Amino acid sequence: MILCVQGPRALLPVPTTDVVPLTxxxxxxxxxxxxxxxxxxxxxxxxxxPTEDLRSIAQTFHYLDISGWYWGAITAGEAQAVLQEAREGxxxxxxxxxxxxxxxxxxxxxxxPTNVRIEYSHGRFCLDSSSLAKPRLLAFPDxxxxxxxxxxxxxxxxxxxxxxPAPKDSALLxxxxxxxxxxxxxxxxxxxxxxxxxxxxxxxEQLPLPRPxxxxxxxxxxxx
Numbered sequence: 001m002i003l004c005v006q007g008p009r010a011l012l013p014v015p016t017t018d019v020v021p022l023t024x025x026x027x028x029x030x031x032x033x034x035x036x037x038x039x040x041x042x043x044x045x046x047x048x049x050p051t052e053d054l055r056s057i058a059q060t061f062h063y064l065d066i067s068g069w070y071w072g073a074i075t076a077g078e079a080q081a082v083l084q085e086a087r088e089g090x091x092x093x094x095x096x097x098x099x100x101x102x103x104x105x106x107x108x109x110x111x112x113p114t115n116v117r118i119e120y121s122h123g124r125f126c127l128d129s130s131s132l133a134k135p136r137l138l139a140f141p142d143x144x145x146x147x148x149x150x151x152x153x154x155x156x157x158x159x160x161x162x163x164x165p166a167p168k169d170s171a172l173l174x175x176x177x178x179x180x181x182x183x184x185x186x187x188x189x190x191x192x193x194x195x196x197x198x199x200x201x202x203x204x205e206q207l208p209l210p211r212p213x214x215x216x217x218x219x220x221x222x223x224x
Contacts, residue, residue: 048122056123056141057102063144064093066220068187069179076115079106082180083113089177093118093143103143107174116174118143127174144222150176151224179224190216198223 064070071079071094079094083106091107096117103118105127117128124139125146140146181187187195194217197204204217 052123057120060125060142060144063142063220063222066191067093067144067179067222067224068181068185068191069093069224071182076104076106079104079115080113082106083108086180087177089175090180091147091176091178092180093147105147105174107176109174118146147176147179148222148224150174151178191220194220195223 061070069092071082071092073095074082076097079092082092083090086108088108088110091105094104094106096102096104098117101117102120103125105116105118107114107116119126119128121139123141125141125143126137126139127146129137138146138149140149197207197217198221201207204221205214207214209217
């Protein structure tokens, strides 16, 4: 998994076989031979706007800051100490110690606490995995959506451990059940109420609530 925050790419040259030759015949129209119908050049590759990266990453960290289970810049050892006595399926999100990755999922598995990096590319987040499993992995617009999907589906996911890059030896089944909140960070009553409402309805915008409450619900549309 590599963080792919790409800027504009150079346009690829059009192959010479696709270039329509110009002609000097007097009956030519717009420089093309009258006997050859003009053909469109191959469309250049669509460029990725780097400002979309800024929006996507900013939105993800906004959600994570509200969640309470984003632990920031703690080490793998500190995450292991937090999860060591927790039940299987307990997890947290922290900053990755690898310079090419932003975030890591630390989770208590049947083998003990482990770490799986989160890949980002072109506005989408997914779990790092072996090359064989990667095509089956889903990608999400933010990390909170990724985590909520796997918690809600009740299904495990084959991930690759952060400290063991070899896929055959490091594949394991991840099961996400419950997040563990930061120490000394008890969720507010308002936030707990918001989570309860989000669990009970998929369309909170249809509830007869004042606009400020609607905005508060929309600011964090998740239930964990």
